[in-house]
Amino acid sequence: MSAAELSAVRLPPASAAARRRRVLAVVLRDFYVLRRSVPRMLEIVYWPTVELLIWGYLSVFLQARRVPAVVAVLLGGVLLWQVLFRSQSEVSMAFLEDIWSRNLLNVFVAPLTAAEYLTGVVAFGALKLIVNVALMAAVALVLYGFGLFSLGPGLVPFMALLLMMGWALAIVTIGVILRFGQSAEVIAWAMAFAFQPFAAVFYPVSVLPAAMQWIAKLVPASYVFEGMRAVLAGRALPWRTLGAAAVLDLLYVIGSLVFFWRMLAKVRANGGLSRFGE
Amino acid sequence: MAILEARGLVKRFGPVTAVDDVSFEVGEGQVIGLLGPNGAGKTTTLHMLLGLVTSDEGSVRLFGNDLAHNRLHALSQVNFAAGYVHLPGALTVEESLIVFAGMYAVRRPRERVNQLIELLDLGELRKRRIRHLSSGQQTRVQIAKALVNEPVLLVLDEPTASLDPDAGDRVRQLLLQLARETGRAMLITSHNMREVERMCDLIHFMAAGRIVATGSAAELASTYGVDDLEAVFLRVARG
Numbered sequence: 001m002s003a004a005e006l007s008a009v010r011l012p013p014a015s016a017a018a019r020r021r022r023v024l025a026v027v028l029r030d031f032y033v034l035r036r037s038v039p040r041m042l043e044i045v046y047w048p049t050v051e052l053l054i055w056g057y058l059s060v061f062l063q064a065r066r067v068p069a070v071v072a073v074l075l076g077g078v079l080l081w082q083v084l085f086r087s088q089s090e091v092s093m094a095f096l097e098d099i100w101s102r103n104l105l106n107v108f109v110a111p112l113t114a115a116e117y118l119t120g121v122v123a124f125g126a127l128k129l130i131v132n133v134a135l136m137a138a139v140a141l142v143l144y145g146f147g148l149f150s151l152g153p154g155l156v157p158f159m160a161l162l163l164m165m166g167w168a169l170a171i172v173t174i175g176v177i178l179r180f181g182q183s184a185e186v187i188a189w190a191m192a193f194a195f196q197p198f199a200a201v202f203y204p205v206s207v208l209p210a211a212m213q214w215i216a217k218l219v220p221a222s223y224v225f226e227g228m229r230a231v232l233a234g235r236a237l238p239w240r241t242l243g244a245a246a247v248l249d250l251l252y253v254i255g256s257l258v259f260f261w262r263m264l265a266k267v268r269a270n271g272g273l274s275r276f277g278e
Numbered sequence: 279m280a281i282l283e284a285r286g287l288v289k290r291f292g293p294v295t296a297v298d299d300v301s302f303e304v305g306e307g308q309v310i311g312l313l314g315p316n317g318a319g320k321t322t323t324l325h326m327l328l329g330l331v332t333s334d335e336g337s338v339r340l341f342g343n344d345l346a347h348n349r350l351h352a353l354s355q356v357n358f359a360a361g362y363v364h365l366p367g368a369l370t371v372e373e374s375l376i377v378f379a380g381m382y383a384v385r386r387p388r389e390r391v392n393q394l395i396e397l398l399d400l401g402e403l404r405k406r407r408i409r410h411l412s413s414g415q416q417t418r419v420q421i422a423k424a425l426v427n428e429p430v431l432l433v434l435d436e437p438t439a440s441l442d443p444d445a446g447d448r449v450r451q452l453l454l455q456l457a458r459e460t461g462r463a464m465l466i467t468s469h470n471m472r473e474v475e476r477m478c479d480l481i482h483f484m485a486a487g488r489i490v491a492t493g494s495a496a497e498l499a500s501t502y503g504v505d506d507l508e509a510v511f512l513r514v515a516r517g
Contacts, residue, residue, distance in 0.1 A: 008385065009384060009385060009390070009427065009428040010354055010382060010383050010384055010385060010427055010428070011383040011384075011385055013350045013351055013353075013354040013383060014350055014351070015383075017383070018383035021380050021383045022380060022381055022383055024380055025377050025378070025379075025380025025381045026381075028376070028377055028380060029366065029369070029377040032366075032368070032369050032370075032373045032377065033366060033368050033369065036368045036369065036370075036407065037368055097366070098366075101364055101365070101366040101367050101368070102362070102363060102364040103363070103364060103365055103366050105330065105358075105360070105363045106358070106363055106365065106378070106423070107381070108329075108330055109328045109329070109330065109353060109356070109357075109358045110353065110378070110381040110382060111349070111350050111351075111352075111353040111354040111381075111382060111383070112381050113350065265332075268329075268330065268331060268332045269331075269332050270291065271289075271291055271296075271322070271325075271331055273325075273330050273331065274321070274322070274325045274330055274331055
């Protein structure tokens with residue numbers, strides 16, 4: 001087949017159009033999997049709703065005992081925590097789907113770069129998250145009268161910072177699973193929760209012991225949840241601390257990508273990638 | 279011109295040398311067989327050619343370019359199917375092919391998928407999920423996926439493993455037809471000697487990570503003074 005005939009079949013592989021098409025293929029694949037999987041569809045609604053019901057009614061109970069602003073603080077915490085947790089777990093699950101279906105080698109022999117693959121799974125994870133948060137916000141509004149937009153303009157940086165952290169953790173998760181194989185898949189569910197005590201989702205950082213407060217300072221999410229409580233208490237948006245969180249997020253993302261590429265190189269060198277086909 | 283050149287490939291896993299100084303070429307339209315007993319290094323060799331495993335020594339040139347530095351261009355012209363790799367079970371045949379057409383940046387994915395569905399007689403399976411197909415049907419879909427980008431080189435690792443004789447024969451007929459009609463180069467590993475005899479222009483026998491014999495099926499039988507490729511295999515496997 002001549003070069004002209006070949007170029008009639010495929011887009012030039014390094015062209016922007018080809019890159020876009022490959023990323024969209026990953027998004028489309030994840031969409032097809034979601035559309036045909038009832039458990040995955042339910043997951044979007046089930047766990048967030050259960051959490052919202054438990055924490056929502058707990059906060060209603062506490063408010064009835066005159067604990068101030070507790071509904072908003074707890075529900076805000078639940079909703080924003082979901083942004084972090086789901087952004088991490090959705091991306092990790094998309095990768096696990098390839099392992100579970102024994103399709104990973106097909107993906108890695110395609111002219112799909114690791115960056116395109118990650119972009120695709122992150123993009124679809126973000127789409128799912130939008131649906132997820134919208135549903136939860138609607139439930140919180142209907143049941144408790146808590147509007148997510150009561151967080152005001154701070155909502156946008158809060159969500160963006162949590163998304164960045166969640167994606168960085170997801171990329172680390174994928175790197176760990178690549179390196180240690182399917183037996184390490186439990187990390188897909190556990191990774192975000194390892195950070196939860198330091199993220200100060202439901203309590204201020206100041207209640208933590210001194211050593212844990214130092215760790216909390218290295219967790220971008222802790223600044224977000226502190227900021228959320230400040231806004232709900234009627235104080236101004238703490239832009240300076242959110243800036244610190246953004247710098248930390250950037251370091252997290254860079255670190256996660258470096259880690260991922262190292263793990264990928266490692267499994268290509270030690271034959272670990274081939275073992276995903278066994 | 280050789281479309282694939284493997285030169286001095288070496289791969290060690292700890293103290294084990296899985297592939298030891300393997301060199302060979304695949305020319306345009308050639309069907310090459312890579313044979314050998316379990317653990318001979320066939321799959322590791324294929325995986326090095328596909329960039330799944332990095333070699334410790336040696337080089338792979340695809341279409342004249344070094345794979346390590348031109349991965350994107352090289353892999354866009356190659357495709358792969360193996361008995362041990364599956365397609366996403368939740369997707370239908372059509373969805374799966376559309377997704378891979380996208381991953382290979384095929385210009386008109388739906389048109390190409392329709393061609394493949396017709397070529398591989400998958401019309402009735404089009405809307406069925408992969409996980410609900412028989413092994414033979416799944417293999418046909420795998421081959422459709424492997425053709426989605428009109429590859430210049432098709433790498434097939436035990437494509438008929440786990441198929442019953444009837445399904446295996448159908449797949450062999452199909453691959454032979456593809457090789458003859460499209461002039462597509464193929465690199466195949468198999469434990470089915472009759473399959474290799476029927477399909478391959480040239481065979482490389484591997485044992486303990488090295489290529490120990492090369493030739494057509496008839497040449498190899500003659501070299502070893504036996505009747506057929508199966509007897510050659512037994513000689514090689516038993517040292």
